[in-house]
Amino acid sequence: MIPTDPKAVVIGASAGALEALTSILPTLSGDFRLPIMVVVHIPPDKRSVLAELFRAKSSIEVIEVEDKEPIRPATAYFAPPDYHLLVEDQRTLGLTNEEPVLFSRPSIDVLFESAADVYGAAVVAVLLTGANHDGARGVFAIARAGGHVIIQDPQTAFAASMPEAGLALCPDATVLSLDGISEYLRRIG
């Protein structure tokens, strides 16, 4: 259940994301070594304050991604509003303007599928609360590539449909509460 040599963590969240991420990111200590890529569904026309907000609360570095941002350890990367976030290779993140996926840009599926392509088995994907089905194809791709999938227990999620849709496509995923996810990440990172 613990991947041998994870190189990155990807996280997707929608409705209830702020509270869920607050139980995770600020609990990681400064010596957490992995990069974390995060997609949260946010309205396209707004300047996002997520990165600023979590930077103030967290010991790891937190930034909003610009195109071709280098991937560094101990850093959380937030997708900016109205752009998809993709892992280009093990050193670089990319953004695109392609059409929304399941009405979402950024899309969790797009991030997770690109992470599966680049990292294969060496990635941990975390699908959190949400009121839609984004991320389900993504966790499927991660699992198929041999990566590890963690899904927030729908019973404890603010909105259950996203974790439920993820579990439907990825029934072998590890199901954890937010505290469990935080503890898991602290162990692997």
Add this chain to the structure above:
Amino acid sequence: MIETFEKVEDIEIRLLLEALYLRYHYDFRNYATGSIKRRLRQAREQLGFSTISAMQERALHDETMLPRLLGYLTVQVSEMFRDPGYFRAIREIVVPHLRTYPSLKIWIAGCSGGEELYSLVILFREEGLEDRTIFYATDINQDALQIAEAGVYDVDRIQLFTENHRKSGGRSSLSDYYSAGYGRVSFDRTLRDRVVFSDHSLVTDAVFGEMNLISCRNVMIYFDKVLQDRAVGLFRDSLARKGFLGIGAKESLRFSAHADDFSEFVRQEKIYQRIGK
């Protein structure tokens, strides 16, 4: 170890891109892998091929495949006055500099369906600079260039365009520039009087003029770093002394090999100025 071999799909993608280059001289070989992979998978599914190699075979032997593939490989997403703050900065901070020149050349690189082109032409008309300006609108996609040249858009997009135009500090009403009918709006033909439309590739083509402002937004995000460096170098060499380069809101020259040739002119809106020379 199996991991040391390239995945079959990655090989197929490389071969297809090579085929498109050798057969048609469209060079996507240095496009950003993440998104090119997504779009080729989409093309394969939607065009009904079992593999990317099968799609490659068709592309080599059947010319009608090219425009269809280009539809997937070039992303056409734009809106008029997208990111109004960018156009406000052009209007309020860049235009006062441009006013000091007797004639101006503006290049909209990767103009797609023309939304950004018409935004700039309207802005320049509002600021009284249109008559001394030549606008070069270039793209690699012929279909997109035709749409840009026609200047006809779905009427349901106009509300957003109008709102953006207002937020950008527009001095007139956008409705002054188009007529509506049959669910479409058609932009005033005179907006094209000062525009040269041309097929030009940032990947394979060269400098063609000395520009005062180059606007190239959300085009280079589809390039890998090698190709981005080529494009930014091309822009540098195409800019007049103290000329301006505007890029997308989430793009940056920070990671470019040519970062030192530019200064941040309006940092927040990603408008740079060519230094030195």
